[in-house]
Amino acid sequence: MELVRFGIIGLGNIGNSHVNRFLEGKIPGAKLVAVCDNNPAALERYADIRGWTDSAALIRSGEVDAVLIATPHNLHVPIGIDALENGLHVLCEKPLAVHKADCQRLLAAHTNPELVFGIMFDTRTEPRYQKVREMILGGELGRIRRINWILTNWFRSNAYYASSSWRATWAGEGGGILVNQLPHDLDLFQWIFGLPRRVRAFCPLGKYHPIEVEDEVNALLEFEDGTTAVLVGSTGEAPGTDRREIVGDLGRLVIHTDHLHWTRNLVPTDEHCRTTKEGFVSPETEEIVIPIEGQAGRHTEVICRFVEAIREGKPLVARAEEGLASAELANAILLSSEEDRTVDLPLDAEAFSACLERLCATSRFSPGDASPVATPAPNMNASFN
Ligand SMILES: NC(=O)c1ccc[n+]([C@@H]2O[C@H](COP(=O)([O-])OP(=O)(O)OC[C@H]3O[C@@H](n4cnc5c(N)ncnc54)[C@H](O)[C@@H]3O)[C@@H](O)[C@H]2O)c1
Secondary structure: OOOEEEEEEOOOHHHHHHHHHHHOOOOOOEEEEEEEOOOHHHHHHHOOOEEEOOHHHHHOOOOOOEEEEOOOHHHHHHHHHHHHHOOOEEEEOOOOOOOHHHHHHHHHOOOOOOOOEEEOOHHHHOHHHHHHHHHHHOOOOOOEEEEEEEEOOOOOOHHHHHOOOOOOOOOOOOOOOOOOOOHHHHHHHHHHHOOOOEEEEEOOEOOOOOOOOEOEEEEEEEOOOOOEEEEEEEOOOOOOOEEEEEEEOOEEEEEOOOEEEEEEEOOOHHHHHHHOOOOOOOOOEEEEEEEOOOOOOHHHHHHHHHHHHHHHOOOOOOEHHHHHHHHHHHHHHHHHHHHOOOEEOOOOHHHHHHHHHHHHOOOOOOOOOOOOOOOOOOOOHHHOO
């Protein structure tokens, strides 16, 4: 294939930033030939690129080889299925879908192995998380005992929530922080540790903002082997915290922006616990600072690797199938909170769909509502913490 002919569907906050990556020449091997938004005003910014207001027409136009879907989450599934069934490569923004059953429907449409189907998990390109994953999978921390995954630095204002009518509504978005801000963190969590076997959570709805969905998450997770985790997120707290801490028998690893800090036990905790004659003394430790070098390629790298996967068969940053686990974890957390009970994984997709349906029945958003585009395109840099 010569150049991959790209279309971007959805020209809001993130869609516009993706368009700019192409216009700035950051995506070799591809050409942006189409933009699509059901709001015609959104197309006016790009007079030199063919604009479409109907994704179905774009998908059937024969003018594109691949589409990047950057619409509200609920549209990832119908537009993704339409594109795959019409022979296009698809790169889908996170989350893959709002709930597990929808993820499964979308993934089931990927029947042609020649079509590349990826998901925008750009945080996986951060060298610090790649290093942590390598260390955990390589057993460097010994048996993992407990994990803190505290992400309360996702602050959003009321103005943010008012910027699009679908946002932070059950019927329009399908949830709050769990489906919008936390999917990256849930993905990193499951990418490194896998999925727990059960979840108990408390997710207050509209605690900080006049919204109908959850803006805070407090979840306890338990894995098959007894490892436990605390997962906390908030869009209302300031100053927020990003504290990711992993405790294994060989010490504690804390993830910082430019380094990892490993307080390494000279004797594994379990062995020390069994053998020491002292009642109050922890194992001796040494402090190890692991510098993190290199820059994250973020969204640009995900798109470039998608193009390379199409042209040269190289691996993606994240395959679409990998989007199922974070959606499942998000669903389990919300279901636990809403039904005030412990939820087992694998999640009963039907139970969650029924719960979401009940919540949607209370929603102030009606699917016919327009989704206005913020003009000019907002600066999203503060979002990528
Ligand atoms: N990977 C990341 O870092 C990241 C960052 C932000 C958003 N996102 C994801 O991107 C998606 C969009 O988020 P956003 O903040 O840009 O939303 P947004 O509301 O700013 O933009 C959505 C756009 O889609 C358009 N749209 C709605 N229905 C459409 C349709 N039927 N056909 C074509 N266009 C349609 C809207 O008019 C709007 O311009 C979400 O799924 C979100 O989770 C990912």
